[in-house]
Amino acid sequence: MIPNGCLVFEDESFLDSTVAKMNALRKSGQFCDVRLQVCGHELMAHRAVLACCSPYLFEVFNSEAEPQGGISLVKFDDLNPEAVEILLNYAYTAQLKAERDLVRSVYSAAKKLKMERVKQICGDYLLSKMDCQSAIAYRNFASSMSDGRLLGKIDGYIQEHLLDISEKEDFLKLPRLKLEVMLEENLNLPSNGKLYSKVISWVQRSLWESGEPLEKLMDEVQTLYYSADHKLHDGRAVEEAEVSGSEDDHIQFVQQKKAPRESLQKQPSAASTSSSPNGQPNKHEWKYIASEKTNNSTYLCLAVLRGVLCVISLHGRSSPHSSPSTTPCLQKSRSLEASPDELTDRLLKPMHYARSGLGTAELDGKLIAAGGYNREECLRTVECYDPKKDCWTFIAPMRTPRARFQMAVLMGQLYVMGGSNGHSDELSCGEMYDPRADEWTRVPELRTNRCNAGVCTLHNRLLVVGGSDPCGQKGLKNCDSFDPVTKTWTSCAPLNIRRHQAAVCELDGFVYVIGGAESWNCLNSVERFNPENNTWTLVSPMNVARRGAGVAVHEGKLFVVGGFDGSRALSCVEVYDPARNEWRMLGSMTTARSNAGVAVLNGVVCAVGGFDGNDFLNTMEAYDPETNEWSACVEALAELEE
Incomplete structure (x- = not known):
């Protein structure tokens, strides 16, 4: 031609x-x-x-x-x-x-x-x-190659098949830490995720204080004590009555600090290790991977302890000792008059996994909790809470592990955008969940990689507001709109103030962006977006500056819950009345929560997960406007539904 x-x-x-x-x-x-x-x-x-x-x-x-x-x-x-x-x-x-x-x-x-x-x-x-027989070998290989993508997918598989994997030869050959936990009278061990957050803190503290190698802890069964103030202590410390309440606060993220002892830098001799980018074991890695409760008092966990892939076997039993005099005792209240068994039955069921920085939304009368992180491990699992049955079940996991993101419902489907996967601080990818097919599909990527952005819906479009820039913790002014029909992104007017970790939601045709941080300075300022003239306007500021707060709309008002004020996690709650352009304080939550999930479930404001300053949380509580109180009991949710 x-x-x-x-x-x-x-x-x-x-x-x-x-x-x-x-x-x-x-x-x-x-x-x-x-x-x-x-x-x-x-x-x-x-x-x-x-x-x-x-x-x-x-x-x-x-x-x-x-x-x-x-x-x-x-x-x-x-x-x-x-x-x-x-x-x-x-x-x-x-x-x-x-x-x-x-x-x-x-x-x-x-x-x-x-x-x-x-x-x-x-x-x-x-x-x-990969199958249950090869999962551990494949994980060791992915770790030696420092392949975060591969590790994330393998860890997701292990989370779903831990009990089957635990019967295989490779698993049985792993180093094993055996723990016997004595329980304070009338006390139960916390749920899996929260329990192992405490266990890892205890291991860190033990190695920090003794300077001994990890293998030393594995030589014999370690006796621990779970006290009434929900702390895990060395059994020897209990016998000597030397329990310290401030110790856990200092030790919680000890892996991020330089060890004071030269002996903490020793190379672990166990074979199964996580690796640094040069292929050498990462001796500072602490990572919870998966756990299962095998019976009423026995737990099994797979974790990375100071760079070593380990099995943790834990057995709880009643303590033969009385509570140490220096350990705070539980004070009786109306909610504790019932027997421990009755009390446990009345509490709202916790999530299977402790989660902070998660995405939450109400969908078809149920609460969806997706992703988040636990001790720096980003999750892809998604849990669904049914208030009629008071139970959590798993739905299809997200395609990408992610935390520090927000979730919104658009045209009956869930959308998540950006966030962090634990290896890349800012993601541009997003995905959509179809409840009818129970599957997640990709959506067009953001124009700017971002973490800690706010997400909400407005006039059948998805808005992504602010967030962290790809170079650090500098906040963004960007506001982008996604059309689910044309599957295209367009830019909206920028914010007046750079913000990341802000709470974002829609109310009466306006979008509100609340608090957050500019760099690391927490903000109490609030901006409102008017789509008719494409402008952001400052409205009345909150009473408390906070980042990582949750927000929900209830009865025409904005409820802003928890967060972090720059020095501590918050339990305080305030509500905004747009008609009066004013904020007022409400009753505080029973637990301080930063980066928690907040949603309105069947007309009830609920808070779930988060970080209380010491532990990652899997618990949930609900707000009763009649008493201006929060409660973690089933009755608080059930009575309000009626």
């Missing part, structure tokens, strides 16, 4: 023929100008081809002096020659063919050569072949 007098011809067979011939030339060593020495094996190739597919080799070739004899020499002492040959074939033919037992070696070689696409393909293949 000759349009405009130009000859145009496409030879569909040329490319395949040329590629096949070039690979044949490589294998016969013809016209090759690079030698790869891989553990004593020599492989010939062409620099131009390898430089096109391997950024690592491009850098090597680009930085080297003129090679002797015109042939470059590159040595690898830590790669599998068969895996490198597979990558060479891929470089010449675009076909990746590897036996199952070679896939991990191909992944390792692709990581070294910075061939990211091959890494992803190998990782996805491993995930497709």
Whole structure:
């Protein structure tokens, strides 16, 4: 065909023929100008081809002096020659063919050569072949490769299949920490997530104070004491009556500080470790992965303790000792007149996982709690609370683990945008949940990567407001609108003040952005968006400056719940009346909560999860406007529904 007098011809067979011939030339060593020495094996190739597919080799070739004899020499002492040959074939033919037992070696070689696409393909293949038998081995491999994406997916699988995995050989070979926990009289152990948050804090404290290696704790069964003030103590400290109430506050995030003892820097000798970017074990990593309650008093957990993948076995039993004199005792109140069993039955059921920085929304009369983090571990699991049954069940997990995001309902579907996945502080990806299909699908990405942004709906559109910029904790003024029909993003007027961790919601056709922080300075200012003239206007400020607060609309007013004031988690609550443009304080929650989820469930304002300054929470409480009180009892929700 000759349009405009130009000859145009496409030879569909040329490319395949040329590629096949070039690979044949490589294998016969013809016209090759690079030698790869891989553990004593020599492989010939062409620099131009390898430089096109391997950024690592491009850098090597680009930085080297003129090679002797015109042939470059590159040595690898830590790669599998068969895996490198597979990558060479891929470089010449675009076909990746590897036996199952070679896939991990191909992944390792692709990581070294910075061939990211091959890494992803190998990782996805491993995930497709993973079962309960291989899950621990695959996790060890992903950890050694420092692949956060792969680790997140494997940990999600482990969370769903822990009991089955716990019966397999690899799991049984893991180092094991055995704990016997004595309970204060009439006291029960907390739920799994909260319990292991306390356990990890105790392990940190023990290693911090003693300077002994982790293996020392595993030599014998450790006796602990769970006291009436909900703290976990060393059994020896109980016997000596030396329990300190402030100790947990200091030790909660000890992994983020430099250890004061040289011995804390020792290399763990256990085999299964998490890794740092250079492939060496990350000795400072503390990570809760999954746990199950195996019977009424026995728990099983998989966690990373100071870089070591470990099993924690925990058994609770009644304490033979009386409460230490220095341990605060529970004071009796109206809510404690019932027997412990009756009290437990009356409390609102907690979530399966403790969560902070989660997304919450009401959907079809049920409360949805998605994602969040627990001791820096971002979750992808999603739980659904049914107030009629007072129970939490799991629905389809999100495609991406994420925390520090907000969730909104648009046209009967849930939307989440941005946030953090624990490895990248700011995400641009979003997803939508269809309750009829029970599945999440991707939505077009944000224009700006952002974490801690506010999300709400307005006139059948999704608004994403403020957040953290990709370079740090500087707040953003950005406001973007998403049309679910055209699936496009457009920009709205920017905020007057940069904000991240602000509470955002719609009321009477206006969008309110409440508090948050500019850099790390907490704000009490409030802005209102008018879509008719595309402007933000400052309205009356809150009484308390706060970031990480929750917000919900109830009876035409804004309820702002908890948060963080720069020094502590808050339990205080205030309400905004738009007709009077004024804020007033309400009764405080029973528990301080920052980065909690807040939603109106069947006409009742509920708060769930969050962080109280010491522990990540899985509990829920509800507000009773008649008494101006919050309660964690089932009756508080049931009575208001009627």
